[in-house]
Amino acid sequence: MSTLNLNQLVREAHEQNNYDSLISLIPYAKLLGIECLRLGDDMVFRLPANQDNIGNPTLPALHGGVIAGFMEHSAMLHLLMFMGIPHLPKIIDFSIDYLRAGHYRDTFVQCQVWRQGRRVANVAITAWQTNQTEPIATARAHFKVDEP
Amino acid sequence: MSDSPIVARAQRFLSVLRHCQVLGISVHSADAQGLILRLPYSPQIVGNPETGVIHGGAITTLMDTTCGISTVCVLPEFEICPTLDLRIDYMRPAEPNKDVFGFAECYRVTENIIFTRGYAYQDNPDEPIAHVVGAFMRMGKPADLQRTAKGAGQ
Numbered sequence: 280m281s282t283l284n285l286n287q288l289v290r291e292a293h294e295q296n297n298y299d300s301l302i303s304l305i306p307y308a309k310l311l312g313i314e315c316l317r318l319g320d321d322m323v324f325r326l327p328a329n330q331d332n333i334g335n336p337t338l339p340a341l342h343g344g345v346i347a348g349f350m351e352h353s354a355m356l357h358l359l360m361f362m363g364i365p366h367l368p369k370i371i372d373f374s375i376d377y378l379r380a381g382h383y384r385d386t387f388v389q390c391q392v393w394r395q396g397r398r399v400a401n402v403a404i405t406a407w408q409t410n411q412t413e414p415i416a417t418a419r420a421h422f423k424v425d426e427p
Numbered sequence: 428m429s430d431s432p433i434v435a436r437a438q439r440f441l442s443v444l445r446h447c448q449v450l451g452i453s454v455h456s457a458d459a460q461g462l463i464l465r466l467p468y469s470p471q472i473v474g475n476p477e478t479g480v481i482h483g484g485a486i487t488t489l490m491d492t493t494c495g496i497s498t499v500c501v502l503p504e505f506e507i508c509p510t511l512d513l514r515i516d517y518m519r520p521a522e523p524n525k526d527v528f529g530f531a532e533c534y535r536v537t538e539n540i541i542f543t544r545g546y547a548y549q550d551n552p553d554e555p556i557a558h559v560v561g562a563f564m565r566m567g568k569p570a571d572l573q574r575t576a577k578g579a580g581q
Contacts, residue, residue, distance in 0.1 A: 306473040307482035310449075333445040334492075342446040343510045344491040348484020352474075367475055370483040374514040 286365045293360070301356065308352050311345060315356065322360060324353040324388040333383060341381035346406055350375065350388055350418045354402040357390035358422060368400065368422035375418040384408055386415070398425045433457045436499040447492055450485060461532035461545070462497040464489060468524050479523030486527060486547055486557055487515055493529035494543040494561040501533045501541070506568055508541060513561040521556045525549045531559070539565050 292298045298315035302308050311332060314325040326332070326349045334342025351373055358368045386408050394401045404418040405411070437457040441447055441464070450472065455463040466472075466481075466489040474482025491513055498508045521527055530552065531545030541563045546555035 304476060305482070306471050306476070307484055310471045311484070331446060331449045334447070336443050336445065342444065342488060342491070343495075343513070344484070344488025345446055347487040347491065347513065348482065351484050351487065352482070367477075369520070370517055372514065372516045373483065373487065374512070375487075376512045377510050380509070 285359060285367070286363075289360055298356075298360075301359070305352070307348065308356075311349055311352075313349060313352060313356075321389070322357060324349070324356065324390075326386040326388070328384045335380075338380060339383045341383065341386065343375075343377060343381070346377075346381050346386065346416050347373065347375050347418065349386065350404040350406055350416065351420060353388040354390050354404050354418075354420050355422065357402065358392065358395075358400055358424065362392065362395055362400065362424070364424050366427055368424050369427070371399065371421040371423055373418065373420045375416055377416050379413065379415045381406075381415045382408060387411070395424065398423060400424045433459065433500055436505065437462055437496050440496045440499060440505070441492070444492065446488065450488060452489060452492060455528060457500060459500055461530055462493055462500055464493045464496070464529045466527045466529065468526055473523075478520075481521045481523075481527065483515070483517065486521070486529075487513070489527060489529045490515060490531070490545060490547055490557065490559040491561065493531040493545055494559060495563060497531035497533055497543055497545070498541050498563060501536050504568055507566040508563040509566065511540070511562040511564050513559065516558045518555050518557060521547075522549055527556070528552075529559075531561075541565060 316323045332345040388406045391403045400422045405414045406416045407414045434457045437454045451467045455465045472485040529547045535542040544560045547557040548555045
C-alpha cells in the first residue's frame with residue numbers, strides 16, 4: 280500500500296464520476312457504507328440506512344458515533360477531493376452538536392472548508408436526513424494536512 | 428462486590444446497541460467512579476490502510492458510548508440520555524493491532540444535564556490517545572417518557 284497514489288485516484292474518480300475506489304480504500308468507510316454523490320461543483324456524502332449502524336433500538340435511531348464517524352470521514356474525503364492534498368489528512372480535533380434524532384433512514388452530509396492553511400484545515404460539517412435546513416447534527420473539525 | 432450491579436447495568440445498556448455489537452465493544456470495568464469500555468482492534472475499522480491505524484470515527488463511537496453509558500455510574504435508575512454534544516481531542520495516533528480502552532466519568536449531574544469527560548488509551552492510561560468531553564440530556568425514566576408522550580397526545 281506504500282505506493283498508494285491518492286492524487287491519481289482522486290483524478291480518476293473525478294473523471295469517471297465514480298468515487299467507489301476512494302471509498303473502498305478505507306475499511307471503516309466501507310463498514311458504515313458511505314457513498315459520494317457529485318452534484319455539479321458540490322459533493323454530497325450519503326450514508327444509506329443500515330441496521331448495523333443503529334444505536335438506539337427503541338426509536339430506532341443511528342448511533343451518535345456513526346453519525347460523527349460519517350461526518351469526520353466526509354470531511355476528510357472532501358479535503359482529499361477538493362484541496363489537492365496528496366495524502367490522507369489526519370484528524371486533530373472533532374466537535375459535534377446533536378440537534379435532532381438521527382432516524383433509521385438515509386443520512387446526508389455536506390462540508391465547508393472555512394480555512395486551509397499550509398499545515399491545518401478547518402472544516403464545518405452539516406448532516407441532515409429529510410431537509411437540509413433541518414440538520415440532525417453540525418460538527419467542526421481540524422485536520423493536519425501537511426506531509427506526514 | 429457492591430459495584431457489580433453497575434457492571435450489570437452497563438452490560439445490559441451496551442447489549443442493545445447494535446452498532447456496538449458490530450464493533451465488538453465490551454464492558455471492561457465499571458464502578459461509581461466511572462466506566463471503562465474496550466474496543467477490540469479489527470481490520471474493518473481501519474482508517475488509514477497504509478498504517479493500519481483505527482479510524483477516528485470508531486474512537487468517537489467508543490467514546491460517545493462510554494460517556495453515555497457512564498451515566499449508569501451516577502444515576503439510581505436507568506434513564507434515556509441522548510448526547511447533546513461531544514468533543515474529541517487527539518493526543519497521538521493509536522497504534523495498530525492493539526485494543527483501545529475508553530474511560531468516562533460524570534463530573535457534574537444536574538436536573539437536566541449530565542456532564543461527562545474521559546479519555547481513550549491503549550497500553551497506558553497516563554498516555555491517552557484522545558481526550559473527550561460530552562454533555563448528555565436527561566429525559567427521565569422510560570416510564571415517565573411514555574406517560575409524557577401519551578399526555579401530550581403526540
